[in-house]
Amino acid sequence: MAVTYELIKTCKQTGARRGRLHTPHGTIETPIFMPVGTLATVKAMSPEELKEMDAQIILSNTYHLFLRPGHDIVKKAGGLHQFMNWDRPILTDSGGFQVFSLSKLRQIEEEGVHFRSHLSGAKLFLSPERATEIQNDLGADIIMAFDECAPYPAEHDYVKRSLERTTRWLERCIAAHDRSEDQALFGIVQGGMYRDLREQSAKEITSFDLPGYAIGGLSVGEPKSIMDEVLDYTVPLLPAGKPRYLMGVGSPDALIDASIRGIDMFDCVLPTRIARNGTCMTSEGRLVIRNAKFKEDFTPLDPQCDCYTCRNYTKAYIRHLFHADEILGLRLTSYHNLHFLIRLMENVRDAIMNDCLLDFRNEFFEQYGLSEERSF
């Protein structure tokens, strides 16, 4: 099996797990946040910078790479690792989520999804077989099943039909998967915000013996309390011996609260997207660097942070870079935010080992100025 999970310890205060994921490109300490490199680059960052901040695995997008530059070119380059100069683990999603969130005029059939490129308008088609074949060409360590991520809100009937199709599609992904010796295929549990449907999906998806399982269809606009509730009843249905990946989640509070519920892996564009907008995650909460009050603030973004940005630059300088549209500004805030989440998960892992994750949570939420609603 390309990827194996080693459970090291379960927190005594919560359901959180400290584990290790062994992959062909190295071992990942979990729970982990995975920076997103949509188009074979984590926006504004170099691979060396990602390593310097201890990024252990990054995520890339099948849909986007299928459109540009095309998986055939990535394959000819020797695969995604070589193409983008990244020798640590990579996870690719299946393109399912993007087909449903980005593309236009999509038409879902049992066979697959017809859609138009959000760039050129060209007619395209993705199916379980096609998405798996593309991911085989890209060559990531972990690949994802082609699924439908139902919108929120959605009717019970629709979500039920959708999750059942996702199960049938998983079977076809497994059959199409050509590189199980060096690529681990994860299944995705859907079911929207309905308990009976999450239970049905979890039962169906885990009936396939896979190296890992993901929870999809959360962080799609629902209140934070619903996400917590869905995790509360869904995570226990997943096998303890396999990694659990919560897709598309990246706000600091959600990372902590989902770790508490036993999630091992996260990804989200949030830290880099808000960074390019000048919003920074700090130990004291959100900071908008363009703000006039930072004009003469010669202190770092976060006094508690020891990242490259905070060791070398002041708020006044970074504010100036943003007002002057300078690329270095985007680099510095992107670096800081990714470092913030990576360090946060390091602290979560330490807290699990020390059986104090709940205490860590309460302290963090207080310092971060968090109410019960999500922070970003």
Added chain:
Amino acid sequence: MAVTYELIKTCKQTGARRGRLHTPHGTIETPIFMPVGTLATVKAMSPEELKEMDAQIILSNTYHLFLRPGHDIVKKAGGLHQFMNWDRPILTDSGGFQVFSLSKLRQIEEEGVHFRSHLSGAKLFLSPERATEIQNDLGADIIMAFDECAPYPAEHDYVKRSLERTTRWLERCIAAHDRSEDQALFGIVQGGMYRDLREQSAKEITSFDLPGYAIGGLSVGEPKSIMDEVLDYTVPLLPAGKPRYLMGVGSPDALIDASIRGIDMFDCVLPTRIARNGTCMTSEGRLVIRNAKFKEDFTPLDPQCDCYTCRNYTKAYIRHLFHADEILGLRLTSYHNLHFLIRLMENVRDAIMNDCLLDFRNEFFEQYGLSEERSF
């Protein structure tokens, strides 16, 4: 004196000089190319990257920093070095060139220049005293006299009146200069494309005992042959014991041909500007990375280059980054082009030491596919 020049050797094949410039922030080997950090950042680059490629000194712009963030803020930050996290030498220009090339509705008087900000339209004023005071606040190792850079073409009469005012302004800059103990003020020889006026200006400007002299008003649209001619008769009028700085020149051929004529220092936005456009300088000439022919080219930008970009990335990947509007693309080409010019000047210095600069020139021009017209 804040800056002293040490002449090491004169090339036996040409008039080129190998020298050293000692400044408060370190020693610079000349002839040298200085990357431009217009707004207190060399676009897309980090200070560490500039050091890695052996950038020995960078240039920054008084006009731009006066507008954003304001020299008062840079001063409060502890000066430009501290503000931008750069501990090697810095040169600031006086803002003269930008006032004449960028701003609108300018009105030149003996006292100084009234103009409108090219950003906000606000009414502003720069004079020899003001430009010097601002540069004192910025704190660069080398600062430039406030001059008028006459346009090309311009009438003999206009250029004569302009250069004479530039001389009077230099006298006022010297009087206003408050930090001669740690900042070296360079004078600027003007005179357009007229031999008698260059001679007049050189005589007037060098009558002031300054730590260095610049040649302004070239690379303003004139043919390359005229630039060579102006240098041929102007450089010999400058004292051999002081550094000679040719302002705003950065095409590979011009760097070589002006070094041959005895120039020691160069600056230009060209390498970074064309890099952001996807144009790369290589040992085989200009390369436009967006070109379809590089779609499946898995070789580096320049087979003879050992820079970070060329050691780690292929043309196919960089082309993909440009087509996907990814910031890493701009970073990689900017790095490569700056490295190219810095390495070129290293080779020029070696050729001077080995008395073979003319041979080096001919070989380079042949390999680069250069005609007598300028390369970029």
